[in-house]
Amino acid sequence: MMPPEIAKLGHVALVTPSLEDSVWFFRDVIGLREVEREGDTVFLRGLRDWEHHTLSLTEGDRAALDHVGWRTRSAEDVDAFADRLTEEGIDVTRLEPGEETGQGEAVRFRIPAGHQFELYFDTDKPEPTDERRSRLKNRVYNLADASPVIPRRIDHVNVHGPDVTATHEWLREVLGFRMNEYALDDEGDRRGGWMSNNSLVHTLAYGTEKGANEATFHHVAFYLDSFGDLMNAADVAREHGVDVEGGPGKHGITQANFLYITDPATGIRVELYNGGYQIFDPDWEAIEWDAEEAAEGLTWFGNPPNQETIPVE
């Protein structure tokens, strides 16, 4: 039997102390589409996301990461992963279909570093109203209805936490993440790694400052189709009076054109991401950037975001 596999990053579930502010930020400034509200949770997605939601915002005491949802390759893989995790001594919680709106059976658990992950396969497919539907059958939402900011789809999530090397190894062994690039600190220890389950150069970045022992969240990234859209996004954010925290610029590692904007009400950070590269070669060897190389690898040009993070729930 084939080992279970994660197919893609599904969604990021965030907690916000100011739900309406955050909805305004992600919908009106960043341009995501509001899909549905259920209780104190609002579900959103990009213009070309083919899932029920790729971001959720739930009212809570403080800004925090609730969980990161990963879509498996098949329905069976959810169970197979659950078994595997249980063998590893991880507590697994099962969710019934619909317990998370728009989603089928799922399991939730904490990785050893402390972040809550979720695995699921079934998701309601987008069915926008005729008015909002794109005339292109392979695109979800109508572009005519967009602002100049056009977030197409979720791209990756970046979390911080302790035990960088051990966590990378655990993610590889248990969840099957492939390491594509990693950076070392002055002492030759890993300070971060860019891992993936598909051709994207990363779906998950995991790293931290040395000695940090708290699991935190740095940003979730949405993909834009062009650098022009990214420039327009920066311009629109400023029109809204929202600062552009980092970028425009280009990472060397991942080769991404980036823009970082932070929800002013909550400190939740989003990266608008364009370009990057993809890995189709099955024998890709992880690229190591030593401390000196990493300095320019992290920021090839442009100003980087700051390193403040928000906690995990």
Place this chain on the structure above:
Amino acid sequence: MMPPEIAKLGHVALVTPSLEDSVWFFRDVIGLREVEREGDTVFLRGLRDWEHHTLSLTEGDRAALDHVGWRTRSAEDVDAFADRLTEEGIDVTRLEPGEETGQGEAVRFRIPAGHQFELYFDTDKPEPTDERRSRLKNRVYNLADASPVIPRRIDHVNVHGPDVTATHEWLREVLGFRMNEYALDDEGDRRGGWMSNNSLVHTLAYGTEKGANEATFHHVAFYLDSFGDLMNAADVAREHGVDVEGGPGKHGITQANFLYITDPATGIRVELYNGGYQIFDPDWEAIEWDAEEAAEGLTWFGNPPNQETIPVE
């Protein structure tokens, strides 16, 4: 005394047999801002136009060009041009302030080829509501309020008519247009010229098929800041079910990146224009493109618009 001068293309006044369709086209598809309605006329402008309007649409029997408005360098230049035109035997009609909404004193007349021109200096400056105003003091409208189509300002007008060389000469002598580039036909006669009153490579294109003796209108152009915006404009037009008649592409002559879209209800054509070049050298010598050179000069790459035109009123 200095001779009177035209400072810029001010606006194009069009007649449409289907006012609401044309307003939908220019406002919702092309992205111009609706400024004001007065009687059966709707006034619009781009996001960075500093005049009351740069396009007007008036209900009428058929699609037609009513007039092209040119802003002079000073208020005195309006009178000076009127005197000059009268000397040339041209009938000049005077308009009182406000006779054309948002505009001061003006004169209207027909150039020998048959198109009605208007000269004016005073214009109401844009005062958008706080909600629509840009946070940038040097931009009129808020970009956050735009669709992915972002027409910044009027650029030029393209008309067809008889007597190409003679008309070019008249425009130069009487109105001061400088010839920047012109194209010849197989017999060595002029088939078109790109003329300007300022640093833009053209504010007015005048040409035609040989032997044509009707004054007509081919298109009005609005400037977009980037080629990415032009691609988004094409995409948005298609989402609206509107065809892209010409482009994306690049003219050799003028070096413009172009997109041509025609109001499906009326046949009124608009060019979305990006790039081009500017002439700051006062001793610029008009560039001649012979018939063979003009073939690629007209369309450096991409598919050109068709040559159908609409009449002048």
Place this chain on the structure above:
Amino acid sequence: MMPPEIAKLGHVALVTPSLEDSVWFFRDVIGLREVEREGDTVFLRGLRDWEHHTLSLTEGDRAALDHVGWRTRSAEDVDAFADRLTEEGIDVTRLEPGEETGQGEAVRFRIPAGHQFELYFDTDKPEPTDERRSRLKNRVYNLADASPVIPRRIDHVNVHGPDVTATHEWLREVLGFRMNEYALDDEGDRRGGWMSNNSLVHTLAYGTEKGANEATFHHVAFYLDSFGDLMNAADVAREHGVDVEGGPGKHGITQANFLYITDPATGIRVELYNGGYQIFDPDWEAIEWDAEEAAEGLTWFGNPPNQETIPVE
């Protein structure tokens, strides 16, 4: 045991009646890097291709497709595919390591429609000279050394041939291609399909005019990182006196921004490709475009390439 899988499109091997002209076209106009010459064959690749070559040009009697090379997920998959193909009654030819320059063991065969395919896993990794190597460790060639045309990597190949539906089915069953989008003709029969082995919306397009019974080659596509690069590519081609046959434009199907340019000496066509979209959802259902929908799906805007093809060797 897991079924063998193709990981990616590896290379396209073309025959040209005018080797130096074609090298000039692909290297100087299109911007590929020349890797090596061996006998009457020249090997090239893009600036971020991680294989020995992604295009080869061999001197021959006429322009033709020799073979399309596909890289498997593992070395074992080459043998597994060979067995599978033999079971299907397909003649399989084995190549020793190095028999194709820079490549390990491989097998070649003709798909039932007549095109020669090649499967291999081992390939020499790029080792550019220090002078040409990028300072970015995850990019092969130095960008400072490029022209304004910057082809990053091979993207897909487009071939024509008989028996569209049957061929699609064979490619799926035997080689594991997933169908992502397909178009129907007026009678409801398939006229083309866009298939893939990875997250790219297509690595192989297979279709044809109804009743055609010849296996031919339409184009090979290379990916550019931005639409601006694509515009520069068109401009550079024209500076070289080379026509832009199709585009700039956008396909609805695949959502690609496209530019088609044909080697004037040989008729070999290349697509410069930007954008597109990716499929990460494992339960993607192939999108069907009926004849009417396909009309705008094939060309969302911009002028398409013509349908002339070159034969297979």
Place this chain on the structure above:
Amino acid sequence: MMPPEIAKLGHVALVTPSLEDSVWFFRDVIGLREVEREGDTVFLRGLRDWEHHTLSLTEGDRAALDHVGWRTRSAEDVDAFADRLTEEGIDVTRLEPGEETGQGEAVRFRIPAGHQFELYFDTDKPEPTDERRSRLKNRVYNLADASPVIPRRIDHVNVHGPDVTATHEWLREVLGFRMNEYALDDEGDRRGGWMSNNSLVHTLAYGTEKGANEATFHHVAFYLDSFGDLMNAADVAREHGVDVEGGPGKHGITQANFLYITDPATGIRVELYNGGYQIFDPDWEAIEWDAEEAAEGLTWFGNPPNQETIPVE
């Protein structure tokens, strides 16, 4: 008689302590074309500059600004300006034709703030070799011959010095510069102004930190046609191991997309400039940005360059 007028910024003449390093920087990194060498001076220009040179580099003891050349509207204007300057008590030095390579009669003088300006009309027009000439008759150099950095033309010069308000006034009164935008400091005094002689929002920026009493040079700017080219320019600079000092980003004032890169050997700074806006309205009122507004007006987004300058010769 019409008062003399400056038509455009002509060129910036710089002194470098390391001529070959600076030539490498401006030619190989920034992409200007080398036109000619005469003695210890190298002349360069952009791909669409219509003058003999728009930048010169002369070997000298230290990095410094020698002079800024301005092209007048007519040959007579050079003399008329000379008379005017003499009346103002300014020492004027006359240059014979050819004394500055490629240039006709000229006058040089120091503005009261201390920078040397030059006025001239006649200039040799570009006559590139057939190999380098563009196939477009309205473009100078062939784009196929360019790197991904494509500097089209000189745009503006930015100098620092004492007496900001008085200098602005002098430039207006004596040389005819129009003030388009200016910024105030906390005490309500001018800290900088953006002035122009044509439709460009600025051809000259003059400002400084309060109390500064030294005339210095901050940067010369070249225009790129697209933001994509600007991103490629940043990437290419980094491939050369050259830092990107400021940007990519966007100024609010001038609305320019910017990139600042400094010659590592000499500290001479260049801005690569895209976008901006143009002023065609003859009654433009200078836009005032108070200290608070100026903060975001100066940098709408992206990281700004530092404020180090080099002296004037």
